């Protein structure tokens with residue numbers, strides 16, 4: 001007996017900002033060096049040192065925003081090391097991640113070039129942990145001031161006549177841990193100080209992002225905002241508050257049992273709950289401080305499986321194979337964000353290449369699009385559309401996850417059957433909107449540990465499906481552990 005899911009075509013939640021489909025790139029493992037950046041002298045086809053294949057794939061993915069250079073690395077990074085002629089850049093040690101030598105070949109200009117090639121807005125995470133307010137202010141001026149100051153002219157001399165117009169600035173990262181092991185009060189004091197020195201330049205008004213909680217740590221949120229507003233003449237500027245919420249796993253990526261998979265997926269229930277609860281805190285503090293709104297961000301999210309030493313030795317720290325389970329996890333995450341489109345400002349999956357839930361995996365010249373990549377490409381359709389209320393009797397992390405959005409002519413629906421053991425028959429009811437056409441694609445595989453490897457890079461790709469339409473309902477049976485993405489033309 002199919003379960004009926006009702007899509008309320010006229011009950012709008014809010015517009016799905018493209019930034020909810022954001023990405024993250026860190027100097028960690030082979031995400032940047034060896035992954036995205038191969039260097040100008042590489043035999044691997046490249047565009048000014050950027051892996052050409054990765055650029056092509058990320059352009060197709062239309063990455064809306066890209067956060068860099070960390071993560072934990074951000075709080076150890078000094079931006080001046082990464083500008084100017086490559087041969088004169090210092091060789092530094094990445095003490096944060098394994099002590100590898102950095103030649104700083106990938107710096108601010110290379111990052112901006114990547115962003116412009118793939119059409120992403122840059123998001124710079126600034127060094128609060130070991131940096132200073134003046135280092136941050138100088139980076140902003142270097143990037144955004146048009147010309148005439150020494151720093152702006154230095155940027156021009158380094159090849160960028162036009163300002164980079166960077167809007168998104170993060171003040172530290174995980175300051176409760178790798179970013180300085182601070183208390184919420186200590187972080188609030190430093191945030192107020194650093195934030196004060198971030199200037200508007202060249203018509204770009206900075207959007208300041210504070211370090212939010214680990215998961216749903218409401219004590220961090222409450223204490224941070226209490227300290228931020230206490231005994232100050234003016235409330236410091238704050239536009240976004242960034243939570244980190246990973247989906248921890250108990251198995252290596254290709255060794256998941258059905259039970260381990262269900263446990264990992266249950267984290268999406270926790271994330272949804274955290275979004276609702278954190279949002280309520282932000283609204284309360286914004287109201288008290290007389291700020292119209294503070295956005296909630298999920299700055300880092302994605303699957304984090306048990307790492308395998310031999311795999312890391314070969315491919316780099318936190319390199320994890322990406323399976324059909326990850327495709328489902330990506331869609332579960334985006335479905336949560338769409339359902340709370342009114343509450344969120346940005347969400348960045350970790351990370352774009354070779355680290356954790358990567359969209360691309362590389363090895364030498366090979367560059368593979370993962371199941372996660374394919375799920376994210378399918379779901380691009382939702383961007384800039386209005387998220388719709390969906391009514392379902394099923395549990396979204398265990399039984400069926402759904403999100404829907406619309407513009408004037410089409411309703412887009414993404415369903416995930418997270419159950420690796422059973423198919424799921426459903427009927428989508430879209431009420432009084434009358435259906436004139438439906439097209440769809442499915443991502444599925446009968447092995448829950450199936451993946452795209454360097455030897456078999458296209459095992460998991462979307463396949464077209466034709467669901468049955470009758471009046472205003474669509475009937476379909478979803479395969480175990482699968483994603484179904486539909487575009488419904490309505491009149």
Ligand code: AHR
Nearest residue numbers: 070071072073173174350
């Ligand atoms: O994404 C990997 C790491 O996870 C990031 O550097 C850090 O912010 C988080 O703990």
